[in-house]
Amino acid sequence: MARYDAARAEASQGVAGGEARLRLAEAELRGLIASQLRPTWDALWHGVDLLRALPEGARVADRWKRDRWSYTGHRDRVRAGEPPQPKLDDAVTAAQKLAARETAQAQLDAHEALDDPLVMAGRRLAGEAFAGEVIDVEMAWSDAKVPRPRPLVTIRTEDRPHLAERVKLHRVTEDGRAQSGEFAGFADMDGADGSDGSDETDETDETDETDGADVAQGPGDAGGPGRALVVRLTGGMGRGKQPEPGTVPEKGDRVCWTLFEHAPRGGPELPDPESTPWTHGGPPDAAAPAQGAQPDPMTEEDYL
Incomplete structure (x- = not known):
């Protein structure tokens, strides 16, 4: 850098040979900078190439389509003369926006876990999902007037999900359809996989037995006997009296269940702004206290 500064000073003063020395010093300086930055630059684009080589997530295209439609709606509102964003929303509009963003x-979060096994592994470690091998399937039906199939699927797993009795479970079948279930309890893995199972259930066991499965007494305990979980299928099997082919896992299948919904829905329906009390932005009524000073008139600065 000192040689470059000296050569630049000589060139500015018109010293003979100053321009040539400046070009040499500049080339040397560029080479030094490139030697420090080039490895990081090359590594960055190598990482980009690796990412581009990965297969696209199954749900990425649908999210991209929804994002485009959302922006198109925003563009149309702006073109129609509507303000892009009010400075202060009323209570109902603010609640609607918050619910939409949370949903x-x-x-x-759910789609990333379903598309990326590494993300799903994190959810499994957090106790929000579990994966394992089906070791037993028992057909059962509901007690309704029109019985519906409610198969009991026993799964051997090394995961420790945060389960409670009848907690809702969700999975995606091989054909991409959503299927729901509920936790029915723990099962003895020795008895579930067809062996004689020499261990007897101790009379002082603190768990209750329901249909041959030990039901967890509280959330977070997935360390039942043999760590075999029983899942009762409650949906995704068609509307007939018998489950549609391929909708019930078979013995030996590898399945993954989650405690989070794959397509979460928003909260309860909110009232219209005109139906809310004056304390939440609705019209004032006779019971409302006297209003204070009126706010300043709206200007262009009130809109972002």
Whole structure:
């Protein structure tokens, strides 16, 4: 750098040979900078190439389509003369926006876990999902007037999900359809996989037995006997009296169940702004206290 500064000073003063020395010093300086930055630059684009080589997530295209439609709606509103964003929303509009953003975030988190095994591994470590091998399937039906199939699927797993009795479970079948279930309890893995199972259940066991499965007394305990979990299928099997082919896992299948919904929905329906009390932005009524000073008139600065 000192040689470059000296050569630049000589060139500015018109010293003979100063321009040539400046070009040499500049070339040397560029080479030094490139030697420090080039490895990082090359590594960056190598990482980009690796990412581009990965297969696209199954749900990425649908999210991209929804994002485009959302922006198109925003563009149309702006073109129609509507303000892009008010400075202060009323209570109902603010609640609607918050619910929409929370739902979108929950959907993104669920889709990333379903598309990326590494993300799903993190959810499994957090106790929000579990994967394992089906070791037994027992057909059962509901007690309703029109019995519906409710198969009991026993799964051997090394995961420790946060389960409680009848907690809702969700999975995606091989054909991409959603299937629901509920936790029915723990089972003895020795008895479930067809062996004689020499261990007897101790009379002082603190768990209750329901249909041959030990039901967890509280959330977070997945360390039942043999760590075999029993899942009762409650949906995704068609509308007939018998489950449609391929909708019930078979013995030896590898399945993954989650405790989070794959397509979470928003909260309860909110009232219209006109139906809310004056304390939440609705019209004032006779019971409302006297209003204070009126706010300043709206200007262009009130819109972002």
